[in-house]
Amino acid sequence: MADGFSAALIGWHRREGRHDLPWQRDPTPYRVWVSEVMLQQTRVGTVLPYFVRFTDRFPDVRALAAADSDEVLHLWSGLGYYARARNLHRAARMIVERHGGRFPETFDEVATLPGIGRSTAGAILALSMGQRHPILDGNVKRVLCRYHAVTGWPGSAETGRRLWELAAAHTPEREVSAYTQAIMDLGATLCTRARPDCDRCPLREGCLAFRNGSQMQFPEPRPSRALPLRRCRYALIRRPGSGELLLQRRPPAGVWGGLCCLPELPDGVEPRAWCRERFGLEVSLLEPRPGPAHTFTHFRLQMQLQPMEVRGETDIVMEQEGLLWYKEGRRQAVGIPAPVRRIIRQLELESPP
DNA sequence: AAGTCGGGGTT
DNA sequence: AACCCAGACTT
Known part of the structure; x- marks a missing residue:
């Protein structure tokens, strides 16, 4: 999709994006992995202290693999979705056993590890190694839904397929790491759910929702049901x-x-x-x-x-x-x-x- | 394709 | 109080 989408994003991020988050400092596959898993369904501000404590105690895959499961859960306690911590620990031990402690570098090997799905595998390889893979987290879904005025709840299978196609089409051939960081940052800081700051958005010109003044119509909310x-x-x-x-x-x-x-x-x-x-x-x-x-x-x-x-x-x-x-x-x-x-x-x- | 899995921030 | 968030896994 040669429409300047990725170029505009990368340029914006270079000028105004965040570059000082702890996992951006030394973006090894291990550190990016831990950050991405912590950030699943969890905001940056919440993750920050957990990430610092966790990587301080477990600086690499081997340290995590050697850890006691109680201590891993202890450092996760309060973050929620504890299967993430159990999977992280299991995966660290698998990396030591199968890959000699070196983080795998192919998409299939990474996506096979427990707790790492399509989006997180893509993010790890894109951010830490510059490999070209699309990602589709909550931020990217929101940006794409607005930019292309995609109807339907993003969590549904049908809308999800459409969004993955768009995500892949927008992912550039080069500067994948910068692009991946940029589109997540845009969704987290400008293209927010409640009050998108379209005045400062680098994608304003091509954004269908902005053109129609319908930013708040996207993404469509999850169908609600009463909680038992x-x-x-x-x-x-x-x-x-x-x-x-x-x-x-x-x-x-x-x-x-x-x-x-x-x-x-x-x-x-x-x-x-x-x-x-x-x-x-x-x-x-x-x-x-x-x-x-x-x-x-x-x-x-x-x-x-x-x-x-x-x-x-x-x-x-x-x-x-x-x-x-x-x-x-x-x-x-x-x-x-x-x-x-x-x-x-x-x-x-x-x-x- | 739908249901399960937490906790906290936002509005 | 409702909704959602740097999703993945099971059924």
Whole structure:
């Protein structure tokens, strides 16, 4: 598509784009990979401190591959989509085993790694090695939808196909790295969802939505549907004296997979009998109270909290797999979902151990 | 092709 | 409070 699209973008980015993000400093495949995975469904501002901590602790593939899975999840804790962290860790070990620790350099090898799809594979190879591959993340989708006035929700298969064609057609033969950085930056800084700054946009002249004054019509929103409400009860079991809180590791798959969470009381069970059978703990019950509500992509969770007081011996739970007495500030290297962290923090605030 | 997976910023 | 974001994976 010889229409000056990429040239205009590259020129704009050279003059006004961002060049000082941490992953732009030393754009090795490893660093670009980590940044791209963290940036999946997550904004730059949120990722910044996580990226610095993560690459400081794990400066290369081998360091990550050698790491303990709990520590990886710990450094990810709060970012969300924890399958990304598990996949990153798995992929690092695969790179060490299959590729001798050297990041693969062909699209198929990269796209085969867990957690790396078509767009992220293209971004890694384009940004770190200048290989010509299109990308299609949220920013690029928005820019292309407006520029070409593409109708339909970008998440649908049909619209997605159309957008991939356009993305490939616009990707230049040379300066692919600069172009890739530029189109993402444009979407993140000028061609934003709410108030696009068309006055400063290098693509203004050819943009169909701008010509029609219909910027806000694109991209079309996801079809909405009502979120089902689910309820769950969490046991608040504090250890007498130390104030430590009992946490339980969740199964590897599903919501909060592999993270440490408050023990979940199954529906209908009597808490005291459950604690005796499940943990071997004798407890007395305090007044239950509502916890926070948490909204996921596909349902809303209303949490109930059941505080308890331990009556007898507490060492018994230490012998069980997947259980730990957790204390804020002790810096135990485990991952804890954000809403659970909020509960813990609140608890220590209202009744310090 | 549709559903699952978090958390936080924006409006 | 609703919507969305540097998506990928499973079914």
